[in-house]
Amino acid sequence: MTTIDTLAVDSVLHGDARDPRPAGRKEWVDVCAYDALLPERGAAALVEGVQLALIRTFDGDVYAISNRDPFSGAYVLSRGIVGSRGDAPTVASPMHKEVFDLRTGVCLDDPEATVEVYEARVRGGRVEVVVT
Amino acid sequence: MSDADMIRADESGESEEPVMTSQPQRRLVVVGNGMVGQRLVEAVQERDLRHTWQITVVGEEPRPAYDRVALTSYLTGTSAEELSVVPEGCYDDEHCVLHLGESAVSIDRDAKTVTTASGRTVGYDALVLATGSSPFVPPIPGADLDGCFVYRTIEDLDAIRERAGTAGAGAVIGGGLLGLEAANALRSLGVETHVVEFAPRLMPAQVDQGGGEMLRRKVEELGLGIHTGTATQTIEALDDGRLRMTFADAEPLDVGMVVFSAGIRPRDQLARESGIQVGERGGIVVDEGCRTSDPAVWAIGECALACGKIYGLVAPGYEMAEVVADRLVEGDAAFAEADMSTKLKLLGVDVASFGDAHAATPGALEVVYADPVAGIYKKLVVTDDASTMLGGVLVGDASAYAALRTMVGQPLPDTPEQVLMVGPATSSLDDAAQVCSCQNVSAGRIRGAISDEGCCDVASVKACTKAGTVCGSCVPLIKTLIAQSGVEVSTALCEHFELSRAELFDVIRVTGLRTFSEIIARHGTGRGCDICKPAVASILASLDSGHVLDGEQAALQDTNDHFLANLQRNGTYSVVPRVPGGELTPEKLIVIGEVARDFGLYTKITGGQRIDLFGARVDQLPAIWKRLVDAGFESGHAYGKALRTVKSCVGSTWCRYGVQDSTSLAIMLELRYRGLRSPHKLKSGVSGCARECAEARSKDFGIIASENGWNLYLGGNGGFNPRHAKQFAVDLSTEDLVRTIDRFLMFYIRTADRLQRTAAWLESLNEEHGDGLEYVRRVIVDDELGICADLDAAMERHVEAYADEWAAVLDDEDKLSRFVSFVNAPDVPDPSIQFVTERDQIRPADPTTDSGPVPIAGPELEVVRR
Ligand code: SRM
Ligand SMILES: Cc1cc2nc3c(=O)[nH]c(=O)nc-3n(C[C@H](O)[C@H](O)[C@H](O)COP(=O)(O)OP(=O)(O)OC[C@H]3O[C@@H](n4cnc5c(N)ncnc54)[C@H](O)[C@@H]3O)c2cc1C
Ligand code: SF4
Ligand code: FES
Numbered sequence: 001m002t003t004i005d006t007l008a009v010d011s012v013l014h015g016d017a018r019d020p021r022p023a024g025r026k027e028w029v030d031v032c033a034y035d036a037l038l039p040e041r042g043a044a045a046l047v048e049g050v051q052l053a054l055i056r057t058f059d060g061d062v063y064a065i066s067n068r069d070p071f072s073g074a075y076v077l078s079r080g081i082v083g084s085r086g087d088a089p090t091v092a093s094p095m096h097k098e099v100f101d102l103r104t105g106v107c108l109d110d111p112e113a114t115v116e117v118y119e120a121r122v123r124g125g126r127v128e129v130v131v132t
Numbered sequence: 133m134s135d136a137d138m139i140r141a142d143e144s145g146e147s148e149e150p151v152m153t154s155q156p157q158r159r160l161v162v163v164g165n166g167m168v169g170q171r172l173v174e175a176v177q178e179r180d181l182r183h184t185w186q187i188t189v190v191g192e193e194p195r196p197a198y199d200r201v202a203l204t205s206y207l208t209g210t211s212a213e214e215l216s217v218v219p220e221g222c223y224d225d226e227h228c229v230l231h232l233g234e235s236a237v238s239i240d241r242d243a244k245t246v247t248t249a250s251g252r253t254v255g256y257d258a259l260v261l262a263t264g265s266s267p268f269v270p271p272i273p274g275a276d277l278d279g280c281f282v283y284r285t286i287e288d289l290d291a292i293r294e295r296a297g298t299a300g301a302g303a304v305i306g307g308g309l310l311g312l313e314a315a316n317a318l319r320s321l322g323v324e325t326h327v328v329e330f331a332p333r334l335m336p337a338q339v340d341q342g343g344g345e346m347l348r349r350k351v352e353e354l355g356l357g358i359h360t361g362t363a364t365q366t367i368e369a370l371d372d373g374r375l376r377m378t379f380a381d382a383e384p385l386d387v388g389m390v391v392f393s394a395g396i397r398p399r400d401q402l403a404r405e406s407g408i409q410v411g412e413r414g415g416i417v418v419d420e421g422c423r424t425s426d427p428a429v430w431a432i433g434e435c436a437l438a439c440g441k442i443y444g445l446v447a448p449g450y451e452m453a454e455v456v457a458d459r460l461v462e463g464d465a466a467f468a469e470a471d472m473s474t475k476l477k478l479l480g481v482d483v484a485s486f487g488d489a490h491a492a493t494p495g496a497l498e499v500v501y502a503d504p505v506a507g508i509y510k511k512l513v514v515t516d517d518a519s520t521m522l523g524g525v526l527v528g529d530a531s532a533y534a535a536l537r538t539m540v541g542q543p544l545p546d547t548p549e550q551v552l553m554v555g556p557a558t559s560s561l562d563d564a565a566q567v568c569s570c571q572n573v574s575a576g577r578i579r580g581a582i583s584d585e586g587c588c589d590v591a592s593v594k595a596c597t598k599a600g601t602v603c604g605s606c607v608p609l610i611k612t613l614i615a616q617s618g619v620e621v622s623t624a625l626c627e628h629f630e631l632s633r634a635e636l637f638d639v640i641r642v643t644g645l646r647t648f649s650e651i652i653a654r655h656g657t658g659r660g661c662d663i664c665k666p667a668v669a670s671i672l673a674s675l676d677s678g679h680v681l682d683g684e685q686a687a688l689q690d691t692n693d694h695f696l697a698n699l700q701r702n703g704t705y706s707v708v709p710r711v712p713g714g715e716l717t718p719e720k721l722i723v724i725g726e727v728a729r730d731f732g733l734y735t736k737i738t739g740g741q742r743i744d745l746f747g748a749r750v751d752q753l754p755a756i757w758k759r760l761v762d763a764g765f766e767s768g769h770a771y772g773k774a775l776r777t778v779k780s781c782v783g784s785t786w787c788r789y790g791v792q793d794s795t796s797l798a799i800m801l802e803l804r805y806r807g808l809r810s811p812h813k814l815k816s817g818v819s820g821c822a823r824e825c826a827e828a829r830s831k832d833f834g835i836i837a838s839e840n841g842w843n844l845y846l847g848g849n850g851g852f853n854p855r856h857a858k859q860f861a862v863d864l865s866t867e868d869l870v871r872t873i874d875r876f877l878m879f880y881i882r883t884a885d886r887l888q889r890t891a892a893w894l895e896s897l898n899e900e901h902g903d904g905l906e907y908v909r910r911v912i913v914d915d916e917l918g919i920c921a922d923l924d925a926a927m928e929r930h931v932e933a934y935a936d937e938w939a940a941v942l943d944d945e946d947k948l949s950r951f952v953s954f955v956n957a958p959d960v961p962d963p964s965i966q967f968v969t970e971r972d973q974i975r976p977a978d979p980t981t982d983s984g985p986v987p988i989a990g991p992e993l994e995v996v997r998r
Contacts, residue, residue: 083628
């Protein structure tokens with residue numbers, strides 16, 4: 001699971017939108033216990049070299065989006081405030097407060113900007129995601 | 133004067149020979165740099181973009197033009213710099229030169245030159261006299277004695293303030309608008325004040341007998357002694373340095389000082405001596421273009437006699453300045469008779485008069501409403517058929533002033549009684565109606581600013597149109613126009629809460645709800661956001677609901693409060709231990725150095741007299757803080773909307789000028805208020821003497837030592853819009869000081885808006901209550917709202933409940949478990965964090981410039997875990 005040694009430092013440094021990862025078919029990867037996620041808060045996870053923001057909303061749903069804030073290039077979205085705008089479940093970047101729709105990854109303050117969204121689910125008390 | 137000024141001055145004709153045709157530029161000379169002279173310069177600069185005029189201004193006062201209308205605020209803490217009305221850069225360019233501290237002494241109209249007291253001779257093509265007026269001192273024997281003052285310049289106020297310290301009692305001669313303003317100022321300086329007025333009532337020029345009676349009662353309630361119908365005969369010096377005033381038919385009065393405010397006399401001497409026509413009773417006669425009897429000479433402001441009148445107000449002066457500026461660029465603007473409406477500022481008594489207040493128009497009818505119990509007197513003057521508004525007087529309640537004033541000369545929208553009782557309907561305001569008379573701004577202009585320029589509050593309308601920036605009496609009307617425009621001036625916190633922060637604070641305090649889920653379920657909608665969640669978190673923290681990371685509260689916090697550290701641009705955090713008052717032992721200094729070295733952190737001395745350690749990853753924070761807490765440090769709350777630092781100077785302990793122990797007080801205050809959560813951050817400073825090395829007046833609450841105790845200043849701010857704190861109390865004992873600050877802070881915490889610093893909060897109170905600081909005094913000193921005991925108790929609770937947030941986290945496995953890089957790989961440092969070195973320390977790698985070889989400092993660098 002920790003493919004950290006294969007990680008190209010360069011691509012992290014240069015802030016490519018897409019993290020490098022092996023191509024393949026849809027595969028659910030076990031990440032952590034559901035209980036490890038606080039209600040209405042995010043946590044960062046490192047899955048196959050990809051930095052994810054796992055976010056548990058008030059209703060108990062879990063979303064996974066890229067942890068990289070596209071505006072600052074810092075990997076911090078998991079540390080933002082979780083809430084809602086209209087019907088959309090959201091997270092606000094802790095850097096400069098742009099708000100993202102957790103369902104689509106679209107930035108609601110600047111629709112030009114989006115972050116990658118990953119499939120996530122809870123199975124038997126564990127959180128699983130698909131990063132391929 | 134700079135060398136550059138000298139050269140320019142020489143060029144513009146130090147020689148007697150006026151320079152003629154060879155120069156393409158025409159020369160404009162302005163005598164007097166008061167409010168109106170300054171306005172002229174700006175009005176010419178705005179119109180004359182090709183610089184066809186070379187402008188030279190000669191001003192007698194030692195400083196550039198300042199806001200004389202707001203002069204009195206100088207006594208309550210506004211500084212001379214803050215009063216300045218000269219825009220930055222106005223005199224920086226070669227086309228416009230200002231000579232200060234120099235009075236013009238003669239005009240040679242044939243040679244077209246002006247000569248100053250220092251011997252400078254300046255040639256002109258156009259000369260504008262803006263010499264203003266001087267206070268009239270009646271020819272009473274003794275009027276020139278030591279202890280007699282006038283009230284016109286900053287220097288006058290400096291002298292008055294000095295004398296007031298020892299005067300005991302004082303008298304103001306003149307019960308007009310200015311006299312009452314001066315009397316109130318004396319009173320605020322601690323002087324027992326009497327007002328002596330020759331006429332049978334106060335403000336004889338503005339109000340009628342009925343209004344005058346009501347005004348007298350109101351003013352007496354404030355504690356001023358009123359002597360109307362009283363003529364001062366002599367002033368004699370007594371042996372003890374005091375002054376005895378004798379009157380025609382009243383007992384003599386012994387006072388420590390006398391201030392004359394008995395009217396003004398236009399300063400027309402220059403014109404008079406050079407043969408320019410002046411009025412019988414003074415004033416330089418001008419035509420509708422503001423030109424004097426010499427076509428090359430103009431006069432504007434209080435020195436001018438326009439339409440047969442001297443205008444003692446700034447608005448008509450501004451109007452004249454615009455007219456002359458227009459004429460100087462070949463326009464044909466004309467000055468028409470101006471509005472003389474006035475409103476008393478500052479006194480805490482509403483008095484206003486507008487239009488034909490004395491019903492001088494033939495056949496005019498007066499409609500009067502008086503309520504002696506409530507102290508209200510209102511009068512409207514209308515035409516004989518009650519169809520047109522002519523003017524009026526308001527005493528005790530002048531809320532309708534701004535709106536009524538705009539209706540002078542207009543058809544009455546309703547019966548006069550209705551208009552008097554209910555006030556005019558502002559929606560019927562014509563676009564042409566003048567809302568701000570000081571800056572001549574119409575209702576239409578303000579509506580335009582709201583609809584086309586996106587102005588949605590008073591501040592932005594002020595910035596866009598200048599309306600409301602002089603005497604402020606039109607601000608209520610501006611508010612109404614904004615409200616009517618349909619622009620919602622919403623006080624809602626965000627889309628989830630209709631309530632304002634202050635309302636939400638009260639709801640939470642009174643209902644006892646202590647979780648966000650309950651609060652939003654009952655009083656909001658949706659699931660909250662990055663605005664309301666931290667605001668609720670801050671309110672809960674102010675109501676001392678335990679640790680900021682307890683239970684649901686943790687999820688409400690911004691990342692800074694969540695990790696009890698400050699987020700930096702690359703996703704790392706900074707660590708700021710508290711260093712109360714900036715005092716630090718060598719041992720502790722060494723610990724900070726060791727921690728920084730062992731964790732490879734960048735260190736910097738902050739602007740707040742402490743040390744910031746940068747570049748810590750989330751997963752390093754507990755280990756760093758363990759070391760710091762073990763060495764006796766605690767959280768500095770650099771991450772929270774909370775007390776930051778109380779800056780200190782060394783004070784009387786070491787400093788040879790110090791008069792009190794400022795360091796000890798700063799430490800005491802910092803320890804008292806540490807951890808106090810508030811709408812925005814709070815900063816303080818304590819200086820050991822008036823030299824002010826701790827910059828206390830730039831702080832939310834600043835303290836400056838005096839010989840007898842502590843002087844307290846409130847509402848200072850650095851940041852984007854710096855403001856000096858205003859003096860609130862002097863010579864306080866430490867106990868009184870602490871109680872006053874306790875209440876000030878708690879009142880601010882309860883009522884301010886989210887992210888509103890104390891300076892902005894006080895300004896918002898100005899808009900609601902006239903004088904925000906006075907209002908605060910009524911609440912926290914006079915206990916007008918009866919909440920002081922409650923505020924005191926709330927602060928006591930805070931002080932008792934304080935515990936170090938970081939120590940508490942280190943003791944709590946559950947809280948500690950959040951300080952990991954990845955939920956599924958807690959020991960893997962975030963690979964995206966990379967540093968390079970600069971000046972022997974780390975800094976975040978910049979992906980755009982720090983490419984190429986892998987940076988020298990990686991996440992594992994130099995980390996020693998002990
Ligand atoms: C570290 C420091 C600069 C330095 O290297 O010296 C600093 C750093 C930051 N300041 Fe500051 N300010 C620092 C002293 C000041 C001062 C000077 C002072 O306190 O004497 C001021 C002006 C005084 C004032 O506040 O009135 C100041 C006015 C601001 C403002 C503007 C506040 C305003 O009312 O307009 C902000 C922005 C804000 O708070 O919204 C700000 C915000 C910030 C933030 C928190 C920006 C952010 O959100 O990341 C910076 C990060 C702090 C950190 O530790 O990571 N900082 N900042 C200083 C820390 C002092 C301390 O020991 O606590
Ligand atoms: C305490 C106070 C409160 C006031 N409140 C209000 C109010 O609420 N509303 C309102 O409308 N008005 C108010 N006024 C009046 C207002 O301040 C004046 O109408 C306004 O300042 C007039 O501007 P001015 O430029 O004509 O004159 P000034 O501001 O007096 O400026 C004239 C300048 O010319 C200088 N000068 C004179 N002779 C010479 C010379 N020979 N050579 C060089 N320089 C010379 C003077 O030193 C002075 O600096 C108030 C005035 C005072 C004192
Ligand atoms: S403010 Fe006064 S006491 Fe304090 S250091 Fe400066 S000069 Fe000394
Ligand atoms: S009327 Fe004086 S500022 Fe508007």
